[in-house]
Amino acid sequence: MSGGDLIVIGNGMVGQRFVDALRARDPQGSWRVTVLAEEGRPAYDRVRLSAYFDGVSESELNLHTPHDGVRLRLGEPATAIDRDRQVVTTAVGEYRYDALVLATGSYPFVPPVAGAELPGVFVYRTLDDLAAIRAYARGRRVGAVIGGGLLGLEAANALRLLGLSTDVVEFAPRLMPVQVDQAGGAMLRRYVDDLGVRTHLGVATTAIRPGADGRVAALELSDGSTIDAELVVVAAGIRPRDQLARDAGLPLGPRGGVLVDATCRTGDERIWAVGECAAVDGTCHGLVAPGYATAEVVADRLVGGAATFPGADTATKLKLLGVDVASFGDAHGTTEGCLDVTFTDPATRVYAKLVLSDDAHTLLGGVLVGDASAYPTLRASVGGPLPAAPLALLAPDGGGADAGALPAAAQVCSCNAVTRGDVDAAIAGGCADVAAVKACTRAGTSCGSCVPMLKQLLDAAGVVQSSALCEHFDVSRRELFEIVRVRGIRTFSRLVAEHGRGRGCDICKPVVASILASLGSGHVLDGEQASLQDTNDHFLANLQRDGSYSVVPRIPGGEITPEKLIVIGEVARDFQLYTKITGGQRIDLFGARVEQLPQIWRRLVDAGFESGHAYGKALRTVKSCVGETWCRYGVQDSVGLAVALELRYRGLRAPHKLKSAVSGCARECAEARSKDFGIIATETGWNLYVGGNGGFRPRHADLFATDLSTDALITLIDRFLIYYIRTADRLQRTAGWIEAMDGGLDHLRSVIVDDSLGLCADLDEAMARHVSSYSDEWRDVLNDPDRLRRYTSFVNAPDVPDPSITFTRERGQPVPVRDHPPTGSEPTNGHRRQPVTLGLPEVRR
Amino acid sequence: MTQTLTLTWTTVCLVDRLEPDRGVAALVDGAQIALFRTADGLFAIDNRDPVSGAYVLSRGIVGSRGGVPTVASPLHKQVYDLRSGHCLDLPGVAVARHDVRCRNGLVEVRLRQEG
Numbered sequence: 001m002s003g004g005d006l007i008v009i010g011n012g013m014v015g016q017r018f019v020d021a022l023r024a025r026d027p028q029g030s031w032r033v034t035v036l037a038e039e040g041r042p043a044y045d046r047v048r049l050s051a052y053f054d055g056v057s058e059s060e061l062n063l064h065t066p067h068d069g070v071r072l073r074l075g076e077p078a079t080a081i082d083r084d085r086q087v088v089t090t091a092v093g094e095y096r097y098d099a100l101v102l103a104t105g106s107y108p109f110v111p112p113v114a115g116a117e118l119p120g121v122f123v124y125r126t127l128d129d130l131a132a133i134r135a136y137a138r139g140r141r142v143g144a145v146i147g148g149g150l151l152g153l154e155a156a157n158a159l160r161l162l163g164l165s166t167d168v169v170e171f172a173p174r175l176m177p178v179q180v181d182q183a184g185g186a187m188l189r190r191y192v193d194d195l196g197v198r199t200h201l202g203v204a205t206t207a208i209r210p211g212a213d214g215r216v217a218a219l220e221l222s223d224g225s226t227i228d229a230e231l232v233v234v235a236a237g238i239r240p241r242d243q244l245a246r247d248a249g250l251p252l253g254p255r256g257g258v259l260v261d262a263t264c265r266t267g268d269e270r271i272w273a274v275g276e277c278a279a280v281d282g283t284c285h286g287l288v289a290p291g292y293a294t295a296e297v298v299a300d301r302l303v304g305g306a307a308t309f310p311g312a313d314t315a316t317k318l319k320l321l322g323v324d325v326a327s328f329g330d331a332h333g334t335t336e337g338c339l340d341v342t343f344t345d346p347a348t349r350v351y352a353k354l355v356l357s358d359d360a361h362t363l364l365g366g367v368l369v370g371d372a373s374a375y376p377t378l379r380a381s382v383g384g385p386l387p388a389a390p391l392a393l394l395a396p397d398g399g400g401a402d403a404g405a406l407p408a409a410a411q412v413c414s415c416n417a418v419t420r421g422d423v424d425a426a427i428a429g430g431c432a433d434v435a436a437v438k439a440c441t442r443a444g445t446s447c448g449s450c451v452p453m454l455k456q457l458l459d460a461a462g463v464v465q466s467s468a469l470c471e472h473f474d475v476s477r478r479e480l481f482e483i484v485r486v487r488g489i490r491t492f493s494r495l496v497a498e499h500g501r502g503r504g505c506d507i508c509k510p511v512v513a514s515i516l517a518s519l520g521s522g523h524v525l526d527g528e529q530a531s532l533q534d535t536n537d538h539f540l541a542n543l544q545r546d547g548s549y550s551v552v553p554r555i556p557g558g559e560i561t562p563e564k565l566i567v568i569g570e571v572a573r574d575f576q577l578y579t580k581i582t583g584g585q586r587i588d589l590f591g592a593r594v595e596q597l598p599q600i601w602r603r604l605v606d607a608g609f610e611s612g613h614a615y616g617k618a619l620r621t622v623k624s625c626v627g628e629t630w631c632r633y634g635v636q637d638s639v640g641l642a643v644a645l646e647l648r649y650r651g652l653r654a655p656h657k658l659k660s661a662v663s664g665c666a667r668e669c670a671e672a673r674s675k676d677f678g679i680i681a682t683e684t685g686w687n688l689y690v691g692g693n694g695g696f697r698p699r700h701a702d703l704f705a706t707d708l709s710t711d712a713l714i715t716l717i718d719r720f721l722i723y724y725i726r727t728a729d730r731l732q733r734t735a736g737w738i739e740a741m742d743g744g745l746d747h748l749r750s751v752i753v754d755d756s757l758g759l760c761a762d763l764d765e766a767m768a769r770h771v772s773s774y775s776d777e778w779r780d781v782l783n784d785p786d787r788l789r790r791y792t793s794f795v796n797a798p799d800v801p802d803p804s805i806t807f808t809r810e811r812g813q814p815v816p817v818r819d820h821p822p823t824g825s826e827p828t829n830g831h832r833r834q835p836v837t838l839g840l841p842e843v844r845r
Numbered sequence: 846m847t848q849t850l851t852l853t854w855t856t857v858c859l860v861d862r863l864e865p866d867r868g869v870a871a872l873v874d875g876a877q878i879a880l881f882r883t884a885d886g887l888f889a890i891d892n893r894d895p896v897s898g899a900y901v902l903s904r905g906i907v908g909s910r911g912g913v914p915t916v917a918s919p920l921h922k923q924v925y926d927l928r929s930g931h932c933l934d935l936p937g938v939a940v941a942r943h944d945v946r947c948r949n950g951l952v953e954v955r956l957r958q959e960g
Contacts, residue, residue, distance in 0.1 A: 471910065503866070503884065505908035506917035506924070531866040535904040535919035538867075543919055547899040789862075795869040795880070796857045802870075804877070804893075804900045 002304055003030030004098030007088050009078045009244065011035050014275030014291035015103030016043035016063050019070055021299035029069040031302060034095055036088065038077035039126060047288055050154045052130050053161045055673075055680075055687070055703045061127070081248040083268055099270055101298055102245060102258055106238040106276040106286065111146070115208030120216035121232045124155045136231055137162040144168070144219050144229035146205050148175045152235035153320045156197050159233065160321075166197045167227050169219065171236075173202045179316055179327035183344060184367045187351035191323040191370070200227070208232060240277045240284050253279025262308040264297045272298045285312045289414050296417070313414045315379045317372050324372035329365025329382040330355050338364055343394040352394045354378070361385055376453045377403050380410040380420070403453040404460035412457070413443035413450045423454060427461045434458065469730060470507040473500040477511050477655060477730040484515050485726075491528050492516075510534045511730050514617055517653035518725045520773050523780050524616075524653075525787055536615035539791070540777050541597055546816035548805050549597060550590040551577070552614035553604050554650060557624045557642030557662075558585025567607040575600055578813045584621035584659065586612060591814055593801055595793050601778040610776040613651060617731075619658045622646040623671070627664030627681070636681030638664035641710065645679075645717070651774050652721065655728040655737075659693070673701045676734040677717055682706070686713045690720060690748075691735040699735045702745055705753070718767040719752035719760055854946075854953040863887070863952065868903035868916065873954050878943060879903035880952065881927060885914045888927040889945035889954050894918045895938055902940065 006022075008015055019033060037043075042064030051061065064072075073090070080089040081100065088095045108123035110116050122133050137143070143159040145152045148170025159166045170177070174185025175192065189199055204222040208229075211217030219227050240257035251259040251267040257279030264272050264280065275291040276284060285291065290312035300307035315328035333340055337358035344351050350370040357364055363381050368374065374393055380403070381387050387405035403412070408421035418441045426440040434454050438444045444451040467476035473496075475483070480499075489495045492512050496504055504512075513532035517524050524530075524537055536542050541549035553568065568587050572579045577600075578590040592600055601611075614620060624642035628634030642662040652658070661672040662679045672678025678689040678701050685707040692701030705716060720734075728737040741747055750756040752763070781787045792798040807814035857871045863882035870892050871878045877892035879902040892900045897920045905916040907927075914927040923934045932938035944955040 472908075502912070503907075503909035503914070505910065505915065506906040506922055509906050509908060528865075531864060531907070534906065535901070538904065543901065543904070545897065545899060545920070547901045793870065794872040794877075795862055797872045800872060802877075802900060 002302075004032070005096055006031040006033045006099045006101065006302070007078075007095050007097040008033060008035045008101045008103055009088065010103035010105055010275070010277075011037035011039070011043045011064070011072065011074075012103060012105045012275065013043060013046055013063060013288055014105070014295050015101075016065075017292050018101060018103060018274055018295035018299055019067065020065060021296050022302060023067045023070065025299055025303045025305075031069075031099070033067075033070040035070065035072045036076055036078045036090060036095070037072060037074050039128070040075040041127065042072060042074065044127060046125075049124075049127070049130065050158055052127065053134070053158045055689070057700070058127060060700060078244060081244055081271075083248055083250075083271070086270065097270070099272070099302060102266075102271065102273040102277055103275050103295075104241040104244065104277045106240050106284075108234060109237040109239045110234050111205065111236055113205055113207055115210060115216065116234070118208055118210050118216040119214065120230060121208060121234065124151055124158075124233050124235050130158070133158065133231070133233065134162060137164055140230040141165060142167075142228045143231040143233070144227060145233045145235055146219070147235035147237065148172070148199060148201065149178060149235065149237070150176060150316070150318065150320070152233075153192070155233040155235045156192075157195075157321045159231070160195065160197060164231065167200060167219075167229065168192070168197060169200045169203060169205050169221060169227075171202070171204050175199065175201070176320075176325065176327075179331065180325065180367045180369060181332060181353060183342065184325075184327075184351050184353065184369045187344070187349060187369045188320075188323060188325060190346075190349055192321060195321055197321070200225075238276065238286055240279065242277055245271075245273070245277075253282045253284065255279075255284070257284040260294075262297075263301055264294050264309060265301070272301070274298055280309050280312075283312075285314070287312070287314060287316065289313050289315075292415065293417065310417075313411070315382075315414060317368075317375045317379075323370060324368065326368040326372040326375040326379075327366070328375070328379040329363070331365045331367050333365070335364050341390040341394065343391070354390055354394065356386070356390070360390075373452075376412070376450045377406065377456075379414065380406050380412055380450075380453070384410060403456035412453055413441075416442040418443035420457065423457050424461065427458060427463060432458075432463055467729075469511060470505055472496060472502045472504050472508045475499070477515075478727050480511065481515050481518075481726055484512070485519060490516065492532050493528060504532075506534070507730070510537070510617075513537065514653045514655065520769055523775075523787075524777060525781065525790075530790075539594060539597060540611060540615055540781065541592065542615045544590060544816070546805055547802065548590070548816070549592045549594065550588050550614070551592055551597065551600055551604075552582070552586055552588050552612040553609035554612035554646070555586040555621075556646040556650075557622055557639050559624075559639055559643060564607060564609065567604065567609070571600055571603050574603075576807070576814050578815060582614075582621075585623050586614075586621060588614070591805075591807060591816070593793065593805055594791050595798065595801065598782060598788055598791050602782055605776070605779050605782060610650075611778045613777075617654055617656050619646070619649040619652045619654070619660070621659065622649075623659075623661035623675075625662075625664050625669035627662075631664060633667055634664035634681070635683055636664055636686065638662040638670065638679075638681055641679065641686070642670075645714075648714070648771055649717075649721065651777070652725070652770055654721070654725050656731050656733045658721070658734075674698065675701060677701070677720060679713065685709055688713055688716055691738040691745075693733050693735050697735075701735075702738075704745065704749070715764070716752060719763040720748070722763040722766045723748075723752055723759070852956045852958075854944075854955045857952045857954050860887075860947050860950055860952050866907045868905065868907065870900070870903040871954065873943075874956055876956060878954055878956075879905075879916070880945065880954070881907055881916060883907055883914050883927070885927075887945045887947060887952065888914065889943040890916075890925065890927065890930050891940045891943075893940070894920055894923075895932075895940055896921060896923055896935070 044061040076090045078088050086097050108125050143164035144167040145156045146169050148168045156166050156168050175188050205219050206222050207220040209218045219229050242258050245258040253259045258273040259279050260273050274294040297307045317326040333355045339356045342353045353367045355365040406420045410420045412420050422441050426437050431437045431440050437454050468474045509532040572589050580588050582588050622642040622645045624638045627638030659675045660677050661670040661675045663670040663672045664681045673689050674692045674694050680687045687706045688704045689701035690704045793802050806817045808817050855873045868879050868881045877900045879890050879892040881888045892903050894901050904919045907916050915924045917924045925932050930940045930942040943957050946953050
């Protein structure tokens with residue numbers, strides 16, 4: 001079998017992975033693929049489904065990649081398979097196949113109790129389910145979850161986030177019975193109790209009762225008790241969706257599922273099954289890693305390969321209700337003669353168990369609750385010798401678990417089946433940092449839990465990542481910041497003499513200028529500081545390609561009076577400046593010569609404008625939507641907050657530019673989640689998002705804190721910004737800073753919310769100093785003849801304007817004459833300026 | 846073969862007018878010159894950035910690379926040796942350099958036309 005028509009039924013995670021894997025192996029497209037999907041949206045990340053309640057959007061969960069030669073039929077479920085005619089039927093028509101792959105997944109099991117069909121009873125499987133839960137939860141107070149497993153606890157957290165008081169009912173005597181043992185379950189329960197989620201263990205739900213309005217109102221339990229529940233989520237396990245196969249007469253597994261052998265082929269040689277619907281040698285697997293493994297096997301077989309199912313890796317690591325839980329290998333110690341080593345610390349709420357072979361030499365499995373930092377190394381060591389003494393491995397920081405001790409065959413990334421040998425080969429092939437290893441091997445690109453191991457493997461291979469700023473300083477920006485701060489150094493010459501060498505360069509000088517400015521060392525053009533500044537900071541304007549500058553006055557929050565708008569128009573007209581509205585809700589005036597800058601500022605400053613710092617690695621704008629003042633959907637005063645934030649942080653110098661926005665409701669018209677710090681209004685306050693950016697590598701900001709008062713919000717942003725300024729690398733935006741931080745967002749939260757490093761008072765004080773010492777840089781230049789002297793065209797001919805700056809007109813405005821052909825060795829890089837007016841209607845002016 | 850046509854010295858400005866480690870532009874015999882005052886002395890090169898064609902080199906950041914006094918173009922940061930005019934990042938690219946001296950507190954420039 002090496003080509004023809006291929007039908008895939010199902011576009012879940014595994015179905016999509018199968019198509020990706022096949023396309024990678026079949027670049028000629030000898031298989032013409034049709035995917036029949038039941039849901040109206042393409043494949044999304046069901047593992048991260050709950051992130052939907054943290055504000056993660058549908059598009060961020062999307063997993064679908066379009067491929068040439070693959071037809072995706074959304075909302076068109078298969079209804080029957082005719083094996084004799086090799087045809088799949090849908091409501092729309094028939095599809096003939098040469099090969100058929102079943103990827104129908106599973107469905108939630110709902111126990112057969114009275115009332116399971118009542119309004120207000122939900123399952124937790126699809127984005128539509130979650131949207132329905134969210135809509136129904138509005139205005140309700142109490143909810144319950146049937147099932148205390150992995151999905152049940154996620155659902156409980158979702159209800160909690162939706163503001164419902166929540167009960168969890170679990171038939172087994174502990175939470176997460178599949179993954180953790182009794183002691184681990186008990187530790188987990190302490191965390192769950194603290195969150196105010198009530199657990200009922202070892203009891204069954206006997207009935208779901210309606211209230212007077214016919215909607216669900218209560219659960220009756222097997223111990224005779226009753227609990228109130230206006231909303232119920234059933235998360236009591238899953239069952240394979242095998243009805244199509246059953247109807248088509250294909251053999252099934254002993255407990256359901258489409259029976260397949262180790263090649264994932266069903267009883268029909270043209271039909272295969274992957275993921276949760278497949279019973280591989282009789283067993284169904286409900287995790288994504290074994291599902292992906294089946295997808296790879298079938299993709300390989302369809303192009304003539306000989307892959308077989310490698311056995312299920314049931315290892316799991318997750319963060320549930322803020323608690324790390326991990327389980328791997330023989331977690332329950334079912335191997336004959338095995339030994340347990342356990343560690344329990346009720347004070348720090350850490351529980352860990354290792355299951356060892358009877359000779360205590362081989363790691364068989366384990367359970368971790370409360371701290372799972374040792375998980376990646378431990379999981380990779382299963383079946384092999386222990387990488388360190390058991391107690392060292394179980395120490396809460398996982399200090400003894402070093403990936404450097406792993407054998408080459410150990411699987412480092414189970415999501416993508418990458419071994420240590422693969423990673424070492426990539427490093428030997430020239431990958432010098434984690435990002436390169438990820439790109440080369442795909443390790444760490446799914447759940448990300450193995451990323452710390454990739455770093456350890458780089459270390460073990462002797463790859464040293466230099467943090468030296470440039471040839472003049474051996475330290476990073478962060479270390480330089482500390483040196484300057486702690487030693488109170490205020491000049492570059494002293495810093496380079498005491499802590500560096502040479503005369504500096506265009507890399508270290510602006511970095512030091514920015515550090516000095518962040519520490520509040522007077523005007524950026526005072527004394528020696530002036531010589532450190534990049535030309536933009538030196539002229540307080542933005543250099544353009546022809547040697548002219550652009551000028552951006554601050555328009556806080558994008559709010560401007562008609563009078564000020566007229567002044568900008570008059571200035572642009574009088575100095576013949578090209579005028580454009582920016583993405584940050586302000587106005588950029590282009591084509592100013594250096595000697596014109598003070599004259600332009602004079603007019604603007606007299607009208608009440610100040611520098612917008614468009615030229616600086618500094619706060620740019622705080623964009624806003626119009627908010628509840630005008631908008632019928634708005635719930636808070638987004639413009640007022642944006643103005644306040646922009647005025648508070650104006651002039652704050654940082655390792656890179658800083659952008660912000662405030663949206664007045666969840667519709668998010670201000671695009672706050674694409675900003676370094678974005679704020680979205682809620683009914684009761686503000687949600688803070690951090691680490692977003694547009695640009696070359698767009699990234700949505702992550703939810704950091706919810707329903708904050710304005711004061712609490714500002715305190716958090718103050719600390720976030722100062723901590724970023726102190727510890728980020730050169731030209732590292734907040735997104736990269738958080739990504740590179742050990743512990744990521746959680747660590748950031750512990751530092752600036754819980755004050756784990758005892759820094760908060762200092763951070764608050766630093767921001768207070770910034771706010772009180774701010775003054776307008778343009779006005780300061782206008783008031784100082786020494787500084788004004790720099791703004792001349794030629795030192796010996798100040799009255800002669802630069803003759804090289806000339807303009808032509810385009811669409812009614814001045815634009816640079818493009819008569820500077822590039823010289824030198826750089827070819828044009830294939831750059832071709834495309835005409836854009838051909839055949840287009842002219843804009844009427 | 847380099848032929849150098851030597852012109853006369855032109856007085857440009859008081860030396861105090863040049864800030865340490867920063868450049869200025871000057872107009873000498875109709876040509877735009879970038880003048881720098883560094884710890885290694887005075888330097889004069891063409892103001893025109895040969896890569897972009899814009900007249901901006903006087904606004905670049907002054908520094909050193911391996912002991913060589915340098916200026917970096919403010920547009921795309923190519924670094925030039927202030928003594929020779931050679932670009933240290935792009936082989937074959939260079940800017941013309943000119944003679945500069947300080948006499949009685951006055952900066953004087955003499956153009957060189959190399960061809």
